[in-house]
Every structure is written in structure tokens, then in C-alpha cells.
Amino acid sequence: MNPAAHGLDGVADAGVFLTRLLRVDRAALVRLRPAPPDPRRGAATALWAPLPWRVLVTRAVAGPGPATPEGAAADATVGAADLREVLAAGREELPARADTRWRWPLPTAAAVVLERVPAAALAATAEAAAAALREARDRGTAGERVLRDALLDHVTITVDAPHTPGKPDDFRSPPGEPVAVPQRLIQAVVRMGFLGALNGIAERSVDVCVSGTWVGLAAPYGTAWLPRSGGFTLNTQFVHTLGHGQLASSVRQWT
Known part of the structure; x- marks a missing residue:
């Protein structure tokens, strides 16, 4: 292998x-591992x-x-635009390396799949969040940034967590405490295109998984991870089905 490639x-x-x-961060870094x-x-x-x-x-590439x-x-960090x-x-x-600028830990434990959800359901929740933001913005109830942060923290899906005490690398959660999947994760897989094209989305699914203290959504074309933390408002209701026209609107809204 060529060390300069x-x-x-x-x-x-x-x-x-x-x-x-x-599209979401023009100054983004990307790490190749x-x-x-x-x-x-x-x-x-x-x-x-x-x-x-x-x-x-x-996302893994060939x-x-x-x-x-x-x-x-090698493990190398470079500018995404470069x-x-x-x-x-x-x-x-290989573009100029920026290894010292990487500041984020990565999930390291083996991922455990907790539940499988329809990809179309996640597209539907993204559209619901967009509609809620538009409605609140039109009413002038709060600043747009405040509204966006509140929607990103809103928990749309909750699933039961495994409980395996005594293994420090395992995901551990007190019995009965659910794993929360907030809009932050859903927006990540939608806006990064990890759900794939609208055509055929009804046949695709996404795995809700955990790795150590991380919660993830493993979609057909990539995975999004978020450190698990408290402070979310749990809401176990989420949309399972949506019409074709609304799904199209959902995907366009966040891409």
C-alpha cells in the first residue's frame, strides 16, 4: 500500500x-479507519x-x-472538503492530515441489535418533526434555534435494553429503563441519506443498536451513533405508516 494514497x-x-x-457542515472532518x-x-x-x-x-466503503x-x-483524519x-x-x-483536530471518542464495543424498525417509519418521524417546527415557527412561540434543539432532543422511539452487569464493555441499563432514540439520530440517518432512495423504502429496515454506552441506528447505507445520556422526555408513540406523498415530502425536507 502507498502511504501517500x-x-x-x-x-x-x-x-x-x-x-x-x-451539506450540514462545510468545515467537517472525516476520519478514515x-x-x-x-x-x-x-x-x-x-x-x-x-x-x-x-x-x-x-459508512464503510471498499x-x-x-x-x-x-x-x-492507518487511521487518518482529513478535511472532508479536501x-x-x-x-x-x-x-x-491523501489530503493533508488533521489528526490532532479530531476530538470525538468512537464506539468500541461490539454492537448489540435491540430492535428492527421500518425505514419508512423513520422518514415519517422526520417529516413529523419538520411539520412541528414549521407550525411552531409560524406561531412565533419561540426562536427557531430553541425549537430545533427541543425537537432534536425529543425521543421518538424507546426499546428495552439488555442488562448484563459485571461486564464493563457491555451496555448496562437498570432493569426496566428503556433505551431512548431521539430525533438527533433519526435526522442523522435521514440527512446523510442512509435510508436510501424513496423508491423501495417500504422494504428496508433500520436496526436500533447499542455499543457500550452508545445508542445507534444502523441503516442500509450507514450508521449514526449518539452517546447515551439522560434528560430526554420519553414518548413511546411514533408513526409506523405514512402515505407515499408524505414520505416523499419527508425525504425532500431533510435532504
Whole structure:
């Protein structure tokens, strides 16, 4: 492996990830880390990035990724805009590294799937949040930023948590305490395009999972992670079905 190259073969997939990321944060960083090999495509690299609303997103793409001078797989952080420019130009060099600017921990424990939910249901909740924001904004009840923060913290889905005391790397939750999935995670998978195109969304699903103290949504085209914390208002009701026209509106609203 060339230590000066980015080592990404899945250029199209990486380009989609970076384009979506830069829509929400033009100064975003992206971290390239070795990922488990794909059974069909071979070596893989995980792209990681923080979103402005405290969520980490990741997607695995084909290719071994950057390498050390000795040829081993490397862990490198670069500017997302710089990497997209390199990929769009068909070049192979790794942009200037920004490893010291990465400030976010990553989930490290093996993920445990708690529940599977329809992808269409998540698109529906994103549309419901957008509609609530528009209505509150029209009423002038509070500033838009305050409203957005309140909606992002709103819990839309709750699921039962496993309870395995005595293992520090396991997700531990007191018996009866649910795992909360707030809008922060849902907006992440929708705005990053992890649910895929509207066509066929009814056949797709998303896994609610935990890794250590992190809660995640593993969608068909990427995963969003959020450190688990208190302070959310639990609401176990969420929309399971929505008409085709409303789903289309939902996807367009947040993309």
C-alpha cells in the first residue's frame, strides 16, 4: 500500500457520504479507519464524521484506506472538503492530515441489535418533526434555534435494553429503563441519506443498536451513533405508516 494514497476504491460511495456531510457542515472532518473486510468486496475502510448536533455518522466503503510507511493500515483524519476534491478529480493522494483536530471518542464495543424498525417509519418521524417546527415557527412561540434543539432532543422511539452487569464493555441499563432514540439520530440517518432512495423504502429496515454506552441506528447505507445520556422526555408513540406523498415530502425536507 502507498502511504501517500487515500486507498479508497469505493470512490462513488465515499463521494456520496462526503457530499451529504458537507451539506450540514462545510468545515467537517472525516476520519478514515480500517474496517472489517466485506465478504464480497474485500478490504474496507470506515469513514467517520461528527455532525453539528452531537451525532457521529459512519459508512464503510471498499478499499484498504491509508497506510503507514511500513504498509500497515492507518487511521487518518482529513478535511472532508479536501478529500471530496481529491476523489472528484480522480487523484489518489491523501489530503493533508488533521489528526490532532479530531476530538470525538468512537464506539468500541461490539454492537448489540435491540430492535428492527421500518425505514419508512423513520422518514415519517422526520417529516413529523419538520411539520412541528414549521407550525411552531409560524406561531412565533419561540426562536427557531430553541425549537430545533427541543425537537432534536425529543425521543421518538424507546426499546428495552439488555442488562448484563459485571461486564464493563457491555451496555448496562437498570432493569426496566428503556433505551431512548431521539430525533438527533433519526435526522442523522435521514440527512446523510442512509435510508436510501424513496423508491423501495417500504422494504428496508433500520436496526436500533447499542455499543457500550452508545445508542445507534444502523441503516442500509450507514450508521449514526449518539452517546447515551439522560434528560430526554420519553414518548413511546411514533408513526409506523405514512402515505407515499408524505414520505416523499419527508425525504425532500431533510435532504
